Amino acid sequence: MTRLARTADRVATGSQIAIRRVAARAAAWCARGRRDDLTGMKAVLGCWLRLALLALGGYLLWRLVRAVPNLMWFFTVGWLVASWRAGRKAPASSADTPAAPPADHTxxxxxxxxxxxxxxxxxxxxxxxxxxxxxxxxxxxxxxxxxxxxxxxxxxxxxxxxxxxxxxxxxxxxxxxxxxxxxxxxxxxxxxxxxxxxxxxxxxx
Structure with missing residues (x-):
C-alpha cells in the first residue's frame, strides 16, 4: 500500500470513528434530558427539547455556510484533522477507553x-x-x-x-x-x- 493510500485509508477510517463518536455523544446528551421522576410525555420533554436544539444548531450552521461559502474550507480542514487523529491506532489499554483484557484472560x-x-x-x-x-x-x-x-x-x-x-x-x-x-x-x-x-x-x- 502506497503512502497516499495509507493516508486516505486512515482519514476514511477516522472519519467513520469521528461520526460514531459525535452521534453517540449527541444521543447521550439528548438522553440526559429525560426526567425519571416524571411520567408520560413530561418525562421526555427534555429529550425532545435537546433534539430540537441540535436540529436548530444544524440549520443555523447550514444558513451560515450558505451565507459565507468560504467557511466550508475551514470546516473541511477541521474535519480532516479530526479524522486523521481519530484514525490513529491507539493502544488497547488507553485510559480513555474501556479496558480490554488479554486474550488468555480469566x-x-x-x-x-x-x-x-x-x-x-x-x-x-x-x-x-x-x-x-x-x-x-x-x-x-x-x-x-x-x-x-x-x-x-x-x-x-x-x-x-x-x-x-x-x-x-x-x-x-x-x-x-x-x-x-x-x-x-x-x-x-x-x-x-x-x-x-x-x-x-x-x-x-
Whole structure:
C-alpha cells in the first residue's frame, strides 16, 4: 500500500470513528434530558427539547455556510484533522477507553477490567448512568450490539450492582451504578489479608 493510500485509508477510517463518536455523544446528551421522576410525555420533554436544539444548531450552521461559502474550507480542514487523529491506532489499554483484557484472560480479569473502566467513568461523581457508560463504549467502537437493558444484564451477571435510580449531578436520575455499591480499587500489598478478602468478594460465580 502506497503512502497516499495509507493516508486516505486512515482519514476514511477516522472519519467513520469521528461520526460514531459525535452521534453517540449527541444521543447521550439528548438522553440526559429525560426526567425519571416524571411520567408520560413530561418525562421526555427534555429529550425532545435537546433534539430540537441540535436540529436548530444544524440549520443555523447550514444558513451560515450558505451565507459565507468560504467557511466550508475551514470546516473541511477541521474535519480532516479530526479524522486523521481519530484514525490513529491507539493502544488497547488507553485510559480513555474501556479496558480490554488479554486474550488468555480469566473471569476475574474480565470483572476487574470492567470495574476499572466504571471507576474511570465515575471519577469524582456519586455514580455513573448506564446510558453514559454505553455511549462512551459506543464512541470507542465497543459493545456496539448492546443497548442499556443488555448492558445491565451483563453487568449484573458479573455481580456489579446496578440501581434503578442513581442521581448524578447535572445529569438527572436514571438507572446506573452508585460508587457506594462498588469495591474501591485495591491498594493493599499482595500479602495484606484485606486484599485477599477483596479478591474473594470480587470473584464471579
Amino acid at each position: 473471569p476475574e480479569d474480565v470483572r476487574t477490567a470492567i470495574l476499572e473502566w466504571i471507576w474511570q467513568r465515575i471519577g469524582e461523581a456519586q455514580g455513573v448512568h448506564l446510558r453514559d457508560l454505553l455511549a462512551h463504549a459506543h464512541a470507542h467502537g465497543m459493545f456496539q450490539d448492546l443497548d442499556v437493558a443488555a448492558l445491565r444484564t451483563h453487568l449484573e451477571r458479573w455481580q456489579i450492582p446496578v440501581r434503578a435510580r442513581v442521581r448524578v449531578r447535572g445529569q438527572g436520575v436514571t438507572v446506573g451504578i452508585h460508587r457506594d455499591d462498588l469495591q474501591l480499587p485495591a491498594t493493599a500489598s499482595p500479602s495484606d489479608p484485606s486484599q485477599e478478602e477483596q479478591k474473594t468478594q470480587l470473584h464471579p460465580v
